[in-house]
Amino acid sequence: MVSDDAAALLTGEHSDLLTQCESAPCDRFYVRTHARRRWCSTRCGDRVRAARAYARKQQSATPAQ
Numbered sequence: 001m002v003s004d005d006a007a008a009l010l011t012g013e014h015s016d017l018l019t020q021c022e023s024a025p026c027d028r029f030y031v032r033t034h035a036r037r038r039w040c041s042t043r044c045g046d047r048v049r050a051a052r053a054y055a056r057k058q059q060s061a062t063p064a065q
């Protein structure tokens, strides 16, 4: 899904900065205003961090075989 803003940017001067959000299942494009930015919104970033923390917790809760 591409927002109207992103669609406009696709043909604009910032097209080289347009990056797809890395937070699945979000597939939106955003303008990469910062080199270390990887998500379209802080909400997506928080979701990725929460998922990582959850996976770590699940892993440590599983007894080693």
Ligand SMILES: [Zn+2]
Binding pocket: 021, 022, 023, 026, 027, 028, 039, 040, 041, 044
């Ligand atoms: Zn996103």
